[in-house]
Amino acid sequence: MWGRQREASMMYKRTSSRDRSSTFDVEETTALVQNGTEVENTNPSWKLSFPHVLVATLSSFLFGYHLGVVNEPLESISLDLGFNGNTLAEGLVVSMCLGGAFIGSTLSGWIADGVGRRRAFQLCALPMIIGASISATTRNLIGMLLGRFVVGTGMGLGPTVAALYVTEVSPPFVRGTYGAFIQIATCLGLMGSLLIGIPVKEIAGWWRICFWVSIVPAAILCLAMVFCAESPHWLYKKGRTAEAEAEFEKLLGGSHVKSSLAELSKLDRGDDGDIVKFEELLYGRHFRVVFIGSTLFALQQLSGINAIFYFSSSVFKSAGLSSGLANVFVGIANLLGSVVAMVLMDKLGRKALLQWSFFSMAVSMAIQVAASSSYIPGSASLYLSVGGLY
Secondary structure, eight states, rough: OOOOOOOTTEEEEEEOOGGGGGHHHHHHHHHHHHTTTTOOSSSOOOOHHHHHHHHTHHHHHHHHHHHTTTTTTHHHHHHHHHTOOOHHHHHHHHHHHHHHHHHHHHHHHHHHHHHHHHHHHHHHHHHHHHHHHHHHHOHHHHHHHHHHHHHHHHHHHHHHHHHHEEEEEEEGHHHHHHHHHHHHHHHHHHHHHHHTTGGGGTTTTHHHHHHTHHHHHHHHHHHHHHTTTTHHHHHHTTTTTTHHHHHHHHHOOGGGGHHHHHHHHHHHHHHOOOEEEGGGGGGTTHHHHHHHHHHHHHHHHTTTTTHHHHHHHHHHHHTTTOHHHHHHHHHHHHHHHHHHHHHHHHHHHHHHHHHHHHHHHHHHHHHHHHHHTTTSOOHHHHHHHHHHHH
């Protein structure tokens, strides 16, 4: 899903290990020294790239917001638009954005490679503004479904481009930490939507405000991208070396420009030297990597986390809990996990965090199974069920 399809020839490229040899590194370093450029051995300042990463993660914030925006207001929406009690219509209102997200994510690679990362972010914000406006002003179910679908196209495009952009503008020593910002922004967006939905039962038409609010961060993303750096990797691939150098200076500082360009040159030579057919990603030497990556995403979804984001209000009400406060704790629990990942990502590595994460999810679901057992008394069953969910 996150793969980037490139060109009509359906060919993929990867970096060759030949070009990473120590001999090549020595040659590059020698050339830089001969040109009078001192090679910087220290890490660049993370503060230079940080504002650009923050702006990019607004797309992930919007993704999380639109995931949860109909959670608490769904009952009010169904009453106002005349489909209360129609479970099919309610399910479509919740899930229609995923249909749009499928379209957006499918096109994300071509858009990001065709118009650049910054323009791709702006194209992500535009349908979110239009779709939210349609949802906020609609008087019928069709309008709501249309608005949710349009928003979904932006939802599918944004996080994909954000993951790519953050990787390309981040200094290597904080790349994992910055990557975790994407998930943290998603959690904050989810929490924001759950919090802003709390007054929906007391204020008539408040659900429309919930949609209008989402236009603000979308507009900020669209405007702020004008002042953000374009991906030096994309510029270099397009043959715009001087612009790539200027963006590297903006992101990493002047002393790291030459070494960063040399690294891009190595990667580019590796791309040209080893071409991989698209079919090999589906059956061939690269299938195992694609299968593992896809399965990790699938297993996360099969844990039921999206059902919690969409329908936790109904679940908590059936358990006799206040849905407003309980929903906030869902967001807090999700955020805490993301913060832990951010702190440990570059220390423990990715594999260890994945293993412990999926093990903990399995334990949590086992707790919920135990809670549904007839051997557990009512109060204990409630605490175990809600605890396992968190």
